[in-house]
Amino acid sequence: MTAAPTAATVPPVTGEPTPSGRDRRPRLADRLSGGASSRWFPYVLVFPLALILFGYVVQPMFATFAESVGVDGVANYTEFLSGEGVARSSLLTSLLISAASVLLCGIVGVAMAFLLKRFQFPGRRLIEAIILVPAALPPLIGAISFQLLYSETGILPRGLQQLFGTENPVLPFTGIAGVLVVHTFTMYPFFYLAASAALAGMDPSVEEAAYNLGAGRVRVWRTVLLPMLTPALVSASLLVFMTSLASYTAPLLFGVDRTMTMQIYINRTNGDLPMASAYASVLAVVSILFLLGMRWYEGRRSYRSQSKGVAAHRREITNPFGKWAALAASILATVVLLAPVGTIALVAFSADGSWTTEVIPSAYTWQNFVTIFSDPKAFQPILNSLQMSLLATVGCVVVGVLIAYAVRRLDFRGRALLDVAVMLAWALPGTVVAINLISAFSTGNAFSFGQVLIGTFWIMPLAYFVRFLPLVFRSSSATLAQIDPSLEEAARNLGASWWRAFGTVTLRLMLPGVAAGALLAFVNGVGEFVASVLIYTSQTAPISVEINNRMYSFEIGTAAAYGMLQVVLIFVVMVISGRLQNGRSASREAARWSA
Amino acid sequence: MIDVTLESVSKRFARAGDTAAVDDVDITIAAGEFFTLLGPSGCGKTTTLRMVAGFYFPTSGRIRFGAEDVTRRPPNKRDTGMVFQNYALFPHMSVAQNVAYGLKIRKVGRADARRRVEEALGQVHLAGYGGRRIDQLSGGQQQRVALARALVIRPRTLLLDEPLSNLDAKLREETRTEIRRIQKESGTTAIYVTHDQAEAMAMSDRIAVMESGRVQQIGAPREIYHRPATAFVARFIGRSNVLSLPVTGGTDDSVTVGLPDGGETVVAAPVGHGLRAGETALVSVRPEHIGLTSTTEPGALPGRVTELEFTGMATNLIVDVAGESVQVAAIDVPAGLAVGDQVGLRLTRERMWVVRP
Amino acid sequence: MIDVTLESVSKRFARAGDTAAVDDVDITIAAGEFFTLLGPSGCGKTTTLRMVAGFYFPTSGRIRFGAEDVTRRPPNKRDTGMVFQNYALFPHMSVAQNVAYGLKIRKVGRADARRRVEEALGQVHLAGYGGRRIDQLSGGQQQRVALARALVIRPRTLLLDEPLSNLDAKLREETRTEIRRIQKESGTTAIYVTHDQAEAMAMSDRIAVMESGRVQQIGAPREIYHRPATAFVARFIGRSNVLSLPVTGGTDDSVTVGLPDGGETVVAAPVGHGLRAGETALVSVRPEHIGLTSTTEPGALPGRVTELEFTGMATNLIVDVAGESVQVAAIDVPAGLAVGDQVGLRLTRERMWVVRP
Amino acid sequence: TGDSDDAASGNGGGAEQITIYTARDKKVADFVVEKFTAKYPEYQGKVEILNIGAQEILERVRAEKANPQADVWWGGTQQGLASGAAEDLLEPWQPSFAEKMDAQYKDPEGRWFGEILLPEVIMYNNKALTPEQAPKDWDDLLDPQWKDKIIIRDVAASGTMRSIYASMIQRLSPDGSNPQPGYDWLKRLDANTGSYAANPADLYLKLSREQGVLSAWNLQDVLLQANQSNMPFGFVMPASGAPVLVDGLAAVKGGNSEGAQKFIEFLFDDTLRADLAKDYYQIPAVEIADQPEWLAQLDLKPMNVDWDVIAKNETEWINHWNSQIKNKG
Numbered sequence A: 001m002t003a004a005p006t007a008a009t010v011p012p013v014t015g016e017p018t019p020s021g022r023d024r025r026p027r028l029a030d031r032l033s034g035g036a037s038s039r040w041f042p043y044v045l046v047f048p049l050a051l052i053l054f055g056y057v058v059q060p061m062f063a064t065f066a067e068s069v070g071v072d073g074v075a076n077y078t079e080f081l082s083g084e085g086v087a088r089s090s091l092l093t094s095l096l097i098s099a100a101s102v103l104l105c106g107i108v109g110v111a112m113a114f115l116l117k118r119f120q121f122p123g124r125r126l127i128e129a130i131i132l133v134p135a136a137l138p139p140l141i142g143a144i145s146f147q148l149l150y151s152e153t154g155i156l157p158r159g160l161q162q163l164f165g166t167e168n169p170v171l172p173f174t175g176i177a178g179v180l181v182v183h184t185f186t187m188y189p190f191f192y193l194a195a196s197a198a199l200a201g202m203d204p205s206v207e208e209a210a211y212n213l214g215a216g217r218v219r220v221w222r223t224v225l226l227p228m229l230t231p232a233l234v235s236a237s238l239l240v241f242m243t244s245l246a247s248y249t250a251p252l253l254f255g256v257d258r259t260m261t262m263q264i265y266i267n268r269t270n271g272d273l274p275m276a277s278a279y280a281s282v283l284a285v286v287s288i289l290f291l292l293g294m295r296w297y298e299g300r301r302s303y304r305s306q307s308k309g310v311a312a313h314r315r316e317i318t319n320p321f322g323k324w325a326a327l328a329a330s331i332l333a334t335v336v337l338l339a340p341v342g343t344i345a346l347v348a349f350s351a352d353g354s355w356t357t358e359v360i361p362s363a364y365t366w367q368n369f370v371t372i373f374s375d376p377k378a379f380q381p382i383l384n385s386l387q388m389s390l391l392a393t394v395g396c397v398v399v400g401v402l403i404a405y406a407v408r409r410l411d412f413r414g415r416a417l418l419d420v421a422v423m424l425a426w427a428l429p430g431t432v433v434a435i436n437l438i439s440a441f442s443t444g445n446a447f448s449f450g451q452v453l454i455g456t457f458w459i460m461p462l463a464y465f466v467r468f469l470p471l472v473f474r475s476s477s478a479t480l481a482q483i484d485p486s487l488e489e490a491a492r493n494l495g496a497s498w499w500r501a502f503g504t505v506t507l508r509l510m511l512p513g514v515a516a517g518a519l520l521a522f523v524n525g526v527g528e529f530v531a532s533v534l535i536y537t538s539q540t541a542p543i544s545v546e547i548n549n550r551m552y553s554f555e556i557g558t559a560a561a562y563g564m565l566q567v568v569l570i571f572v573v574m575v576i577s578g579r580l581q582n583g584r585s586a587s588r589e590a591a592r593w594s595a
Numbered sequence B, C: 001m002i003d004v005t006l007e008s009v010s011k012r013f014a015r016a017g018d019t020a021a022v023d024d025v026d027i028t029i030a031a032g033e034f035f036t037l038l039g040p041s042g043c044g045k046t047t048t049l050r051m052v053a054g055f056y057f058p059t060s061g062r063i064r065f066g067a068e069d070v071t072r073r074p075p076n077k078r079d080t081g082m083v084f085q086n087y088a089l090f091p092h093m094s095v096a097q098n099v100a101y102g103l104k105i106r107k108v109g110r111a112d113a114r115r116r117v118e119e120a121l122g123q124v125h126l127a128g129y130g131g132r133r134i135d136q137l138s139g140g141q142q143q144r145v146a147l148a149r150a151l152v153i154r155p156r157t158l159l160l161d162e163p164l165s166n167l168d169a170k171l172r173e174e175t176r177t178e179i180r181r182i183q184k185e186s187g188t189t190a191i192y193v194t195h196d197q198a199e200a201m202a203m204s205d206r207i208a209v210m211e212s213g214r215v216q217q218i219g220a221p222r223e224i225y226h227r228p229a230t231a232f233v234a235r236f237i238g239r240s241n242v243l244s245l246p247v248t249g250g251t252d253d254s255v256t257v258g259l260p261d262g263g264e265t266v267v268a269a270p271v272g273h274g275l276r277a278g279e280t281a282l283v284s285v286r287p288e289h290i291g292l293t294s295t296t297e298p299g300a301l302p303g304r305v306t307e308l309e310f311t312g313m314a315t316n317l318i319v320d321v322a323g324e325s326v327q328v329a330a331i332d333v334p335a336g337l338a339v340g341d342q343v344g345l346r347l348t349r350e351r352m353w354v355v356r357p
Numbered sequence D: 001t002g003d004s005d006d007a008a009s010g011n012g013g014g015a016e017q018i019t020i021y022t023a024r025d026k027k028v029a030d031f032v033v034e035k036f037t038a039k040y041p042e043y044q045g046k047v048e049i050l051n052i053g054a055q056e057i058l059e060r061v062r063a064e065k066a067n068p069q070a071d072v073w074w075g076g077t078q079q080g081l082a083s084g085a086a087e088d089l090l091e092p093w094q095p096s097f098a099e100k101m102d103a104q105y106k107d108p109e110g111r112w113f114g115e116i117l118l119p120e121v122i123m124y125n126n127k128a129l130t131p132e133q134a135p136k137d138w139d140d141l142l143d144p145q146w147k148d149k150i151i152i153r154d155v156a157a158s159g160t161m162r163s164i165y166a167s168m169i170q171r172l173s174p175d176g177s178n179p180q181p182g183y184d185w186l187k188r189l190d191a192n193t194g195s196y197a198a199n200p201a202d203l204y205l206k207l208s209r210e211q212g213v214l215s216a217w218n219l220q221d222v223l224l225q226a227n228q229s230n231m232p233f234g235f236v237m238p239a240s241g242a243p244v245l246v247d248g249l250a251a252v253k254g255g256n257s258e259g260a261q262k263f264i265e266f267l268f269d270d271t272l273r274a275d276l277a278k279d280y281y282q283i284p285a286v287e288i289a290d291q292p293e294w295l296a297q298l299d300l301k302p303m304n305v306d307w308d309v310i311a312k313n314e315t316e317w318i319n320h321w322n323s324q325i326k327n328k329g
């Protein structure tokens, strides 16, 4: 990477003689400890991070690219550009699905954030606790639960069919619509978390100014709040876009095979590795282009409050209608949110084979849970998943926050590159990331300090770290965009070293965003499957692999029972973390916004 | 053009102890009037403005615009233009976009809006800054954008919360003339908060002096200055010596008091002051109404200079007269006057005035 | 206790066109001096302070503390205490925690720190507010917290960017006395930015007047007030009439100029002014150095009142004298004087002064 | 093999760990490993089983080539194993059962061996259809009466389905030179196909919930689902024969070949094979003495498929199907 220090980063002091040997040493020391204002500091901070990213993400990506051109040159790429073939249409389908997912998730997520953070109504706390459950749905079983709910043979269409006595199931979701339903459900938390962190950190007087100038509520949202949320929305859009682009299970289940990831899989099955690599590279390029576009869009404006002093949320709303509407909307939201979990529960409690053409199962049993709990090693995968994703999350927080800081606040060469490097891991399908890691660590090399990591415990947390770093990075970066740098300057001015100022002021103010990212990283880590399945060992089998094995032998009941365990576990984590970080402040916030 | 009435309005903040930020305030502001709130920091000026703008609901009391009760009307339905004490500029918009925001909402045509924005920026001496980002402006420039944003929409009511605090004297003077002109022209009712008393005096039709959430006096600038109701007002508006002098007699609108040097003088007092001989009257006399003479002049109070501060137009002295510190502002000070010198003070008796404690 | 030197410091912002925000500024501030930057909004005061604090690097030039070059030293190694124009208070800390922050970093003991925080809060009249959240304070109260936070650490250099702009006159006066006392006591070098000229005059050892990034004059308050170097300074500091008068003669340190009524007068001028008979001299005379008399008084310039504004202590008039508008500030105005009346003006000749354009 | 036995006992209890990547059902794998360690106690606790899909095994083994982690690759299609062999990932050897095995079920160089045979049959929902109603041969699937009643496990990503579809093409063009009749046939099948299932679980769900009533699937799984999971599935042995796939195993090159070979030899143990045939409906790739009843009664009619032709053309054919035929009929 181009992390080499360059003197041109900061305008040179003209007319200054080059420091003589005598006074060079103290000044160098000064610079290194100098913090954000030293011209060396950015590189000191960024270099190790860049190294990590280079080793684990960028370099393997180049390897993927090399693979794609290795055998037959650019032929694979011409297929994307020319011809009406599968390549182009899957690229278009993928783009279409991703763009639509961003839109839908944005609407749902921001609306939820608005309802929950701006209104006080009965049951708000409960919804806050379950809001992330869709993101926590176990892989495979989660997707299947959507199918059991909304597909042609699903509970809802069949229920409606019975209700109205129609000949065919009513309102089934198929194809792309089905994919979008799944995407919306599972990815809106990206928007929800980002938007609620940003709403909490926003300067409220700006909103007041808009009302004062005569803007109505809708207009204030359109012209002030949403634009001010841009960093958060950009961050969430990026994550959703890339997740959709790399999404595999949903298109698979709803039979949309003209997508990039499906084609990657098919080409791998075909044994056409160069073509698969070409798909992966195109995926990465599309993601990078989207990322750069978003960066540009966001960079045009400033989002940090320019107000003097600190303003509090002081606007008081009494709108009984709004309150009840919010309540009604939330009850609906709860039902919809919990429906997939409810479906998994139904499956978990129904006897195998007892649920065929009925709307809901006819026979119930405890057997699936008995099966799980009678296995002495049943909890091992759960513990494994917890431990590994916790480790990875800690790593993500440390590295992600620092990179976010570097990219937002420091002026150095290669800022955009660093940004791209982090996000790359998210843009690539998990399979590709895992294969990259295996190739990188199946022998000892510099990035693993000469250790062979394959076959050890550490490869799993490392994979999670690389995959989920973008989550923490993005949401930290979004909150950082709102924070007035003069706060950090004030701390520095009072004598705090960079580290101290960062820790006591900047980081503290970033916390809502960091916590949101960490939560996402953790939840995703617990459910990770695609990469895990390629690198786990029998000691480190995660819960997702266990679920998959049950699914594979079509013990769908026990798989669902495992899934239930995972959901309950993540729910508990969510409630605890909610209590810890924003439970109280969020309700205080909401209380202020309603009288 | 609308009059604004506050009827025994109070505001208490939940977590700030039990003292009210605004306490039973009654104010009636006539349509088209330029009304100023004056008072020490933290006395409740901003809170009052924010209730008029609709960002706080009064804990008790009502607010009327004309005959209508607007106490709970949402802020965007009030047609008030507010300059926030903290500016509250939209950081994601350029200077011109900030100023144009209210016009857009009022559906002013494109060309017309552009013209009005240009004009407003010109009025605050920021012509040519329209394309800048807010974070590329100096503090005073930001404040002027906030002002332009409120002025450009010509609201029925203007609420100005220290809109000139970060401007230099020169610009402040020019801008306040501009504000006054616009307000007069469009017949806007203006409520103004300032810390600059000269500004308040020069601009206002009437002034309310507040302290700890309560209104101490409402009146025209001269009235407040020359006839302060209380010692607090006397001291707060301009500077004032409030002397405690023994009452020796009096009429309905004046009292006779004894002076430190043994003389006596008749001092104007509010009608119905109720002071009797033997009681102590608080008499306010402004530093600039005390002349410096030689100690030998007849009727001059002798004193010793204890402090001396040059402030440009006048020199401020503190003179010790029989143990009481008297502030004096003198335009021309005898050359070479220094701390410790003996001087004579001549009180301008017709400018002395009895105040309530 | 350290002196601060700016050696031909310039600062250009990348995106703000090609004019420099600070342009080749040379200032030497002695250790323990109270130095004030004065100038119109946007002239580069904040930018200068921020370079001294270490938040901006000068585009060119150097900054020294004592003999050391600190141009690129990180801000936390400079031991400067800064009051930010926008306060920059830590929103997640209480008032007391904000003030204690610098002490904690300096590893001041718990009990000692608490005592000092209490004391600092008392100095800014916020005793008892320690437990409040920042967003529960009024604008002026927040500003005082920012001030207390900078004062409490007793830094070697104090950088105060309009620290009193949101305070009322009374409090401002008390606080500036406090600042001055603390600064004297601890021998701190202070750089102060204010828009209040009276404040600048009263507090400063020396003042630099800036315009558009350049220093116009550096000098003691009286010198700047009475002997402004340029017409800009004369007009900016206080108010001033800068009259263009024909030169009829002169010496090395004075010129003789013709007056509108045909008379002549000798006016002091800077040594080496270089004006010759036949040229035009710019002569500055302050409004308060023009007396109001009757038109019949000998030597009085006759004029007509065109504007009249009451400001408390003085009344400001604009008087039209043979087509030129002359500003007058009079303490005692004849009762009933109104716009349109004829008055006589008496110039205090010894207070007139020739300035550069 | 006696040598290797001696070597193992020579090492005493210090037998090296065996890591097995398997695509077999977890129950089968656990069952076999239990028997294996019972027979070779020195491997007690030293057999590590990773259950992964066949495709993932290939990916893993390929990626780990530099430092192989696996010893046994247990469960993979002929094609998968062949590409593993071609990429030099597999260890060539000659086990004792090799000579008993039909040449078409193993690699001539001994790099992989067939373990079980998977006949591909017609599957139907036996709650919705009686055996009489069910189609009797492949061509019957094209009957318009089955319009939208057929569910197919999505072809391109499934080894099983790829083989079935390729066989259908090769059936109509023995040398593979003219796939067009096969394409037309598949196009008509596509017209009758209601939807494509994402994975086996999805297929079973869709079929059991009667989103469709017919499918093509491997016999073993049909029997397993019907008999062990109460699924309403029956099968028809097509009159014109069933394509028989070979599912095989191999020892991974560079791994613990001694243990791997011992394990693979054990898998062909006669009694074990009989158990697997009886309980897990496996048809072994070698003759066994003791056939369970279902196997004995099974009237297996192998279709005459030329797997070499298929190996050559499969990718092209399936790609063509995927882009030109799927959802177009």
Ligand SMILES: Nc1ncnc2c1ncn2[C@@H]1O[C@H](COP(=O)(O)OP(=O)(O)OP(=O)(O)O)[C@@H](O)[C@H]1O
Binding pocket: B135, B136, B137, B138, B139, B140, B141, B166, C013, C014, C015, C016, C021, C039, C040, C041, C042, C043, C044, C045, C046, C047, C048, C085
């Ligand atoms: N970040 C920036 N980018 C571009 N221009 C800037 C930036 N900051 C300040 N400026 C410009 O530089 C000039 C000097 O700004 P500075 O903040 O120093 O003014 P100031 O003297 O403190 O004014 P004020 O009294 O209004 O606070 C102004 O014209 C301002 O618009």
Ligand SMILES: Nc1ncnc2c1ncn2[C@@H]1O[C@H](COP(=O)(O)OP(=O)(O)OP(=O)(O)O)[C@@H](O)[C@H]1O
Binding pocket: A312, A314, B013, B014, B015, B016, B021, B039, B040, B041, B042, B043, B044, B045, B046, B047, B048, B085, C135, C136, C137, C138, C139, C140, C141, C166
């Ligand atoms: N949100 C709040 N919670 C609690 N107390 C508050 C809150 N806002 C203001 N106060 C208190 O109410 C009082 C009045 O505040 P207000 O902002 O009206 O003062 P102000 O007159 O505008 O002062 P300044 O001149 O300093 O701006 C202050 O003492 C302040 O501390």
Ligand SMILES: [Mg+2]
Binding pocket: B045, B046, B047, B085, B161, C138, C139, C140
């Ligand atoms: Mg205020």
Ligand SMILES: [Mg+2]
Binding pocket: B138, B139, B140, C045, C046, C047, C085, C161
């Ligand atoms: Mg400034």
